[in-house]
Amino acid sequence: MKQLILSTAALALSAGMVLADGHGKTIRLGTEGAYPPYNFLNDAGEVAGFERELGDELCARAELTCEWVTNEWDSIIPNLVSGNYDVIIAGMSITDERDEVIDFTQNYTLPDPSAYVAASEDADLENGVLAAQTNTIQAAFIAESSATLVEFATPEETIAAVKNGEADAVLADKAFLTPIADADPDLMMLDQEELIGGGIGLGLRESDTELKEKLNAAIATMKEDGSLNALLTKWEISGQF
Amino acid sequence: MACYLTTGKHMSIYYSVFTVLILLAVTAPIALLFGFVGASAARSRIAPLRWFAQGYIAIVRGVPEIAFFLFFVIALDQGIEYLRHKALCPDWSEPIRQGNDFVVCQAAKVPLGSAPQWLHETYGFALAVLTFAIVYGAFAANVLFGAMRAVPRAQLETAEAYGMTQRQTFWRVLVPQMWVYALPGLSNLWMVLIKATPLLFLLGVEDIVYWARELGGTKTPRFTDYPHGDWRMWYFLALLVFYLLFTRVSEIVLGRIMARLTKGQATAGGEAQRKAATA
Numbered sequence: 304m305k306q307l308i309l310s311t312a313a314l315a316l317s318a319g320m321v322l323a324d325g326h327g328k329t330i331r332l333g334t335e336g337a338y339p340p341y342n343f344l345n346d347a348g349e350v351a352g353f354e355r356e357l358g359d360e361l362c363a364r365a366e367l368t369c370e371w372v373t374n375e376w377d378s379i380i381p382n383l384v385s386g387n388y389d390v391i392i393a394g395m396s397i398t399d400e401r402d403e404v405i406d407f408t409q410n411y412t413l414p415d416p417s418a419y420v421a422a423s424e425d426a427d428l429e430n431g432v433l434a435a436q437t438n439t440i441q442a443a444f445i446a447e448s449s450a451t452l453v454e455f456a457t458p459e460e461t462i463a464a465v466k467n468g469e470a471d472a473v474l475a476d477k478a479f480l481t482p483i484a485d486a487d488p489d490l491m492m493l494d495q496e497e498l499i500g501g502g503i504g505l506g507l508r509e510s511d512t513e514l515k516e517k518l519n520a521a522i523a524t525m526k527e528d529g530s531l532n533a534l535l536t537k538w539e540i541s542g543q544f
Numbered sequence: 545m546a547c548y549l550t551t552g553k554h555m556s557i558y559y560s561v562f563t564v565l566i567l568l569a570v571t572a573p574i575a576l577l578f579g580f581v582g583a584s585a586a587r588s589r590i591a592p593l594r595w596f597a598q599g600y601i602a603i604v605r606g607v608p609e610i611a612f613f614l615f616f617v618i619a620l621d622q623g624i625e626y627l628r629h630k631a632l633c634p635d636w637s638e639p640i641r642q643g644n645d646f647v648v649c650q651a652a653k654v655p656l657g658s659a660p661q662w663l664h665e666t667y668g669f670a671l672a673v674l675t676f677a678i679v680y681g682a683f684a685a686n687v688l689f690g691a692m693r694a695v696p697r698a699q700l701e702t703a704e705a706y707g708m709t710q711r712q713t714f715w716r717v718l719v720p721q722m723w724v725y726a727l728p729g730l731s732n733l734w735m736v737l738i739k740a741t742p743l744l745f746l747l748g749v750e751d752i753v754y755w756a757r758e759l760g761g762t763k764t765p766r767f768t769d770y771p772h773g774d775w776r777m778w779y780f781l782a783l784l785v786f787y788l789l790f791t792r793v794s795e796i797v798l799g800r801i802m803a804r805l806t807k808g809q810a811t812a813g814g815e816a817q818r819k820a821a822t823a
Contacts, residue, residue: 328650329659336758337758337761339764339766339767340766340767343767344553344758345552345553345767345768346551346552346553346768346769346770347551347552347553348551348552348553348555348556349552351767352767370661372661372664373750374748375745382748384645384646385618385621385622385646386625386645386646386647386648386653387748457757457761459757459761459762459774459776462762462774463762463774463776466774482764482765482766482767483762483764485764486764486765486766486771487762487773508645508647509642509643509645510638510642510643510645510647
C-alpha cells in the first residue's frame, strides 16, 4: 500500500515538475450544471447558461485564465475550501450562514423572487408538503414556515416530486421555474412569491482576498457599462442594475 | 433519434461506460494484490506485520464505504499536497490551515491549477482506483485469509514431511490450493464491486449513473434542441439491463473458473468431477 501511495506521489511530482514552468495560475470555476438558465449542460455536454457567459466575461476583464468544473451542489462548498476549485459560480445566493464559511463577491443579480410551481391552483402553501433543493435559501425558508419540507439533492428531483404528487408545490428561483412551467401543461406557477436571499454572488475561499478584489472590480465594470444588464435580459433573469 | 443519441452529452455517457469498465479492470487485480499481501501478512510470524495487516482488515471492513470514500480521498489528496508544499515551497510563511481553508502554494497543487482538465480527471480516477483497491482489498484479504486456513492441514504436513521449507510450502502447496476455497467469496466481492461503481461520483468522476440522471432529466425547449419530459426511468432501465448483463456474464465466467479450479481438489466439487469423469 505504501509503495503504491509513494509511486502515485512520485508520479504526480514528476508530472508537476514538467508543468511547473507553464503559464500563470488558472482559475477553476466550479458550478453545478443543473440549474437553467443560470448554469446547465448543453447538448454538447458543456457548461452553458447565464453564468457561463458571465464567468467567461469576468475572466476576460480580470485577465485570468479560467476553466469550468462541475460539482454536485451538496458538496460544492467543502470542495471549494479544500481547494479543488477556486470560485463557486452556481446561482448561489449570498447568505449570512454561507458567509461564515466562505466569502462572497458583490452580487451580480438582484434578489430574484422565489416562486411556487404546483400541479393545481389550490395547492396548500401553508400546511402542505413543499419541495426544495437541499442547502438552498428556499429550503431554509420552508423549514422556518409551517409547511412540511421535503429536500432533494438536485433541482430536477424537486420538480419530479411535484409531478408525481409527493409534494404539493416546489419553491425555487423564479428564473429557474418559469421555463419549466411554460413547457409543461401539467404544472402552473402560483401568484404568491417570496422575497428571500440577497442576490447571487461568486463564492470564494476566505483567504483568497486578491482574487476577490479582481473579480469585484470586474463585476463593477460590467455593472457600469450595462453589459451585465444585457446578459440578465438575454437569459430572462429579473432585476436590472 | 440518431441525432439525439449522438449529442455530445450522449457521447459522455458512452465514454463513461468505458470509464467504469476500465476502473473495474484496473481495480480488481490491484484489490486482489492488496488482499493477497494483506492475508499473507495477517498470518505472518512477525508480530508487528501481523498486527498491521489485521488492523487494516478490521478497520477498513468496519468503516462504511461512503464514509471511507469521503474522508480518505480528501485526506489523501491533502496529504500529498501537504508533502509537496513542504518540499517545493520552503519559504512559504502563511499557515496551511486558515480557518476552514486548506491553502498550499500554487506549485504544490496536485494536479497543478494550470493543468488541463483531463489531467484533473485522470488524477481523480487514480484516486478512485486506489480507494476502491484499499476498500475491496480488505475484504479480499479476509476471504483469502479464510481460504488459506481452509486448505487441509494434512496437505501442509505432507509438504513439510517432504522437506519443503516454509516458503516452498506456502507457494507450492498452500497458494495453488487455496483459490478453490477463495473463489466463492471473491466472486461475491466482484459482484459487489461492479455495483459499487456509482460511488465514483463521490470522488468527482462522472460515471454512468450521473449521466443517466443528467440526460434523463426534464429538458425545456429553451435550453436544448431535444426537449423531453422526465425520461430518467428509461435511462435507469438501460442501466439496469447493463448491470444485469454484466453480472450475468461475470457469473458465467466465474463458473468456468470454478470448474477449472475444482479439478483434482479434495472438495465436494472435486469429488463430483471425479465421479462424473469415471462414470
